[in-house]
Amino acid sequence: MDLVTNLAHGFGVALSLQNLGLCFVGCMVGTLIGVLPGVGPVATIAMLLPITFGLPPVGALIMLAGIYYGAQYGGSTTAILVNIPGEATSVVTTLDGHQMAKQGRAGIALGVAAIGSFFAGCVATVFIAALAQPLTKLAQLFGPAEYFSLMVMGLVFSTVLARGSIFKAILMVLLGLLLATVGTDLETGQERMTLGIQSLSDGIDFAPLAMGIFGFSEIVKNLENPEARDVVRNKIGRLLPGWEDIKQSIMPVLRGTFIGGLLGILPGSGAVLGPFASYAIEKKVAKDPSRFGKGAIEGVAGPESANNAGAQTSFIPLLTLGIPPNAVMALMVGAMTIHGIIPGPQVMTKNPDLFWGMIASMWIGNLMLVIINLPMVGMWVKLLKVPYRMMFPAIGIFCCIGIYSINNASEDVLFTAFFGFVGYVLLKFGFEPAPMLLGFVLGKLMEEKLRQALILSRGSFTTFIERPVSLGLLILAVVILLLALLPSFSKQREEVFTE
Amino acid sequence: MNRMLTAVAALLSLSIAPALAQNYPTKSVTMIVPFAAGGPTDIIARIVNEHMSRVIGQQIIVENVAGAGGTTGIARAAAATPDGYTIMMGHMGTHGAAPALYPNLKYNPATDFAPIGLAAGTPILIVARKTLPAKDLKEFIAWAKAEGEKANHAYAGVGSVSHITGVLLNSVLGTKPTMIPYTGTGPALNDMISGQVDYMTDQIVNVVAQVRGGNIKAYAIALPERSPALPDVPTTKELGLDYQVSAWNAIFAPKGTPPAVVAKLADALDKALDDQKTKDRLLELGGVIPDKAGRTPEALQKLVESELARWTPVLKAAMAAGKK
Numbered sequence: 001m002d003l004v005t006n007l008a009h010g011f012g013v014a015l016s017l018q019n020l021g022l023c024f025v026g027c028m029v030g031t032l033i034g035v036l037p038g039v040g041p042v043a044t045i046a047m048l049l050p051i052t053f054g055l056p057p058v059g060a061l062i063m064l065a066g067i068y069y070g071a072q073y074g075g076s077t078t079a080i081l082v083n084i085p086g087e088a089t090s091v092v093t094t095l096d097g098h099q100m101a102k103q104g105r106a107g108i109a110l111g112v113a114a115i116g117s118f119f120a121g122c123v124a125t126v127f128i129a130a131l132a133q134p135l136t137k138l139a140q141l142f143g144p145a146e147y148f149s150l151m152v153m154g155l156v157f158s159t160v161l162a163r164g165s166i167f168k169a170i171l172m173v174l175l176g177l178l179l180a181t182v183g184t185d186l187e188t189g190q191e192r193m194t195l196g197i198q199s200l201s202d203g204i205d206f207a208p209l210a211m212g213i214f215g216f217s218e219i220v221k222n223l224e225n226p227e228a229r230d231v232v233r234n235k236i237g238r239l240l241p242g243w244e245d246i247k248q249s250i251m252p253v254l255r256g257t258f259i260g261g262l263l264g265i266l267p268g269s270g271a272v273l274g275p276f277a278s279y280a281i282e283k284k285v286a287k288d289p290s291r292f293g294k295g296a297i298e299g300v301a302g303p304e305s306a307n308n309a310g311a312q313t314s315f316i317p318l319l320t321l322g323i324p325p326n327a328v329m330a331l332m333v334g335a336m337t338i339h340g341i342i343p344g345p346q347v348m349t350k351n352p353d354l355f356w357g358m359i360a361s362m363w364i365g366n367l368m369l370v371i372i373n374l375p376m377v378g379m380w381v382k383l384l385k386v387p388y389r390m391m392f393p394a395i396g397i398f399c400c401i402g403i404y405s406i407n408n409a410s411e412d413v414l415f416t417a418f419f420g421f422v423g424y425v426l427l428k429f430g431f432e433p434a435p436m437l438l439g440f441v442l443g444k445l446m447e448e449k450l451r452q453a454l455i456l457s458r459g460s461f462t463t464f465i466e467r468p469v470s471l472g473l474l475i476l477a478v479v480i481l482l483l484a485l486l487p488s489f490s491k492q493r494e495e496v497f498t499e
Numbered sequence: 500m501n502r503m504l505t506a507v508a509a510l511l512s513l514s515i516a517p518a519l520a521q522n523y524p525t526k527s528v529t530m531i532v533p534f535a536a537g538g539p540t541d542i543i544a545r546i547v548n549e550h551m552s553r554v555i556g557q558q559i560i561v562e563n564v565a566g567a568g569g570t571t572g573i574a575r576a577a578a579a580t581p582d583g584y585t586i587m588m589g590h591m592g593t594h595g596a597a598p599a600l601y602p603n604l605k606y607n608p609a610t611d612f613a614p615i616g617l618a619a620g621t622p623i624l625i626v627a628r629k630t631l632p633a634k635d636l637k638e639f640i641a642w643a644k645a646e647g648e649k650a651n652h653a654y655a656g657v658g659s660v661s662h663i664t665g666v667l668l669n670s671v672l673g674t675k676p677t678m679i680p681y682t683g684t685g686p687a688l689n690d691m692i693s694g695q696v697d698y699m700t701d702q703i704v705n706v707v708a709q710v711r712g713g714n715i716k717a718y719a720i721a722l723p724e725r726s727p728a729l730p731d732v733p734t735t736k737e738l739g740l741d742y743q744v745s746a747w748n749a750i751f752a753p754k755g756t757p758p759a760v761v762a763k764l765a766d767a768l769d770k771a772l773d774d775q776k777t778k779d780r781l782l783e784l785g786g787v788i789p790d791k792a793g794r795t796p797e798a799l800q801k802l803v804e805s806e807l808a809r810w811t812p813v814l815k816a817a818m819a820a821g822k823k
Contacts, residue, residue, distance in 0.1 A: 039654075042536075042683075045535035045536075046537075046563060049563070050535075050545065051544065053549060063607055067803060076600065127568060139689070140689075140692065140693040141693070142691060143690060143695045144690070144695065184567065184654060184657070186657075186680045187680045188657070188684065189600060189601075189657030189658065189818075194559075198571065198574075199566070199571070201566060201567045201571070202565070202566045202567060202571075234712075239567065270615075281627055296601075317689075321687055321689075321692070321714075322709065322712075323685045323689050323692075323707045324687075326686050327535070329681075330535065330537045330538070331535075331536055331537040331684065334536060334537025334538065334539075334541060334542055335537070337537075337542050337784065338545060338546065338779065338780075340706065340782075340783045342707055342708045342784070343708060343709070344708020344709055344711065344712050345708065345712030345713075345714055346711060346712050347708075349635055407564065407565070408562055408563070409564070439612070447746070448680075448681075448682060451680070451688075452679055452680070452681070455677060455678075455679050455680075456651060456677075456695060456696070458677070
């Protein structure tokens with residue numbers, strides 16, 4: 001009953017003309033920056049912060065939130081069309097999404113991504129409204145030891161991501177972990193593997209690495225054989241998913257929403273793990289896992305739902321506790337503080353307008369996004385028809401602008417070029433970049449949590465199996481690993497038999 | 500004729516430099532904030548800038564250049580053309596603690612800048628997990644001394660305000676707890692709320708909501724007077740602990756900025772800090788606004804020098820102890 005009155009109050013706030021307008025502007029800007037490779041929500045929200053000074057706090061936050069989850073929608077567009085993940089959460093989408101585009105099914109991939117995201121967004125919003133408080137307790141269960149075990153589980157997922165050799169995938173994960181150790185040591189403040197380059201003192205940024213290894217190397221690869229590119233241009237099939245596609249996507253969307261929403265609550269890289277976990281599950285339950293990596297629609301539907309659900313539920317720690325789980329949420333804290341609302345456990349009771357208004361606006365925003373995005377699918381797909389000699393410089397320029405805007409540092413652009421070269425070499429030798437990015441994303445947090453857990457336990461490794469949640473996660477990781485390895489053993493046997 | 504031209508040229512060249520400073524500013528001014536957007540220093544910069552922009556008649560735009568405890572951004576700003584169009588928001592870390600923490604620091608806080616003025620400070624609180632048995636500061640000190648290495652002290656990474664002020668607290672108390680490093684105040688607070696770590700020191704704006712909400716407890720505020728933001732929390736002065744510290748934020752220009760420009764900016768800062776709306780916003784954060792005498796460029800220069808003298812020995816001792 002309380003929930004209904006609270007939600008009604010929230011909709012009352014969110015449906016005012018001004019807030020509707022701000023929500024729309026936020027979603028629109030978010031979609032655009034999501035589509036532009038490189039320009040992320042962090043840089044955009046930081047740039048727009050001064051503009052929100054003149055707005056009432058609720059409206060300002062509704063708009064900023066719209067930018068964040070709007071960017072999640074838009075991010076999948078570039079991942080599918082040009083194989084560039086704008087955000088860590090859309091790395092997985094490139095695997096099957098871009099393959100679908102190559103087969104002339106770009107429209108279907110985009111459509112399923114939008115519909116899946118819409119569904120996930122709606123469910124996650126209800127989730128937040130009804131269960132925000134008890135879910136906060138879940139996040140509290142996670143200390144350093146639990147996080148470390150969660151990351152271990154995440155790394156196990158990476159073996160599932162591999163399209164080719166599992167051995168090569170493991171090597172790439174290790175390379176990713178290694179790259180994550182570049183930068184200042186957490187405890188001593190010493191610089192590690194920075195080669196004396198000052199801009200490396202805080203480590204390698206995700207964006208230059210991802211843009212370089214995916215985007216730039218993809219461009220170089222396409223320049224190598226322009227004919228292959230033209231094939232993509234000529235094969236553009238239907239624009240929106242048909243009934244058959246929808247039917248195939250229903251279960252992945254449901255599973256993705258659940259797993260993404262759950263992981264999204266966890267501070268740190270929780271939201272990043274969602275799409276990876278969803279992809280791993282889909283590949284496991286699929287009747288024919290070999291279709292994955294070659295344009296399986298489930299590989300788009302599941303992870304896309306997971307990342308949008310995670311984007312919504314990552315608001316939970318911010319709204320209920322006042323603790324930001326990621327860089328975007330830290331900016332939201334800043335935005336609230338500038339408006340005189342210090343986020344904390346009392347926001348819900350002291351500023352019900354803000355709390356319930358924002359939740360209601362998320363639902364409205366998701367509806368707006370699907371309305372904005374579905375008609376645009378046709379337009380995006382037409383982009384593929386643009387001759388490559390025009391498209392490639394444009395992508396290159398947008399990437400550079402985006403990368404520069406993150407830290408206002410020209411070194412980052414040079415790093416991107418360097419990683420582009422590395423990515424091309426890796427491609428030539430048949431190494432896939434996705435497992436490396438997962439290793440990189442998890443590596444930083446993994447090292448940090450490992451060290452914190454070990455300092456807290458005064459060096460005793462048993463802390464990871466003494467704590468029940470941590471033990472459970474580790475057991476789960478072992479099970480997944482066994483499941484992943486077993487079929488490859490049996491397959492080998494089959495191959496032996498067929499010979 | 501020639502001679503006249505030279506004379507005119509000479510006259511012109513004499514008059515041009517001051518004229519440029521007189522007209523300042525003719526375009527927008529960039530303020531480098533050496534931390535990520537949304538943090539305490541960034542928020543203070545944006546609040547103060549809003550009114551300062553109105554006074555000088557040009558927009559002051561914040562550019563966030565984060566990295567290496569703020570020293571990346573300050574190093575870049577220090578090397579900028581000293582024309583008043585690039586200024587920066589420094590703080591106790593970048594202009595007080597940095598030389599002790601970063602041996603390869605590219606600037607000297609005392610000599611490489613033209614100080615403009617102190618903007619606002621945020622007081623430091625001593626906070627702990629709510630399940631910690633100590634009821635007040637006295638019991639806490641006894642607890643910390645009895646626990647020794649068994650106490651878990653959280654901080655937000657090398658060079659952060661919580662690190663610097665935490666090291667100072669431990670040196671005042673004479674205790675050597677186990678230090679647990681985090682990558683920011685948020686994750687550290689999260690683990691404190693769930694009871695994984697025991698205590699930390701941090702800026703009031705970062706912890707006030709958690710203290711009010713009863714998720715963590717505050718033993719003392721390191722100020723001479725109680726803060727209106729948390730009137731129930733006693734001061735270290737009342738309790739007789741020699742621990743007075745606040746995270747100050749101040750505006751600097753690169754060395755060589757024309758004095759007329761510095762004066763104009765100092766005046767704008769002074770007016771901003773007198774503006775009621777700006778004041779209210781800073782007070783809401785629990786901020787401390789410097790009095791008239793404390794806002795001048797001269798006062799800031801003195802502050803930087805005294806802070807350097809204060810932090811260098813404490814931090815060098817702590818860093819040396821950590822390496823063993």
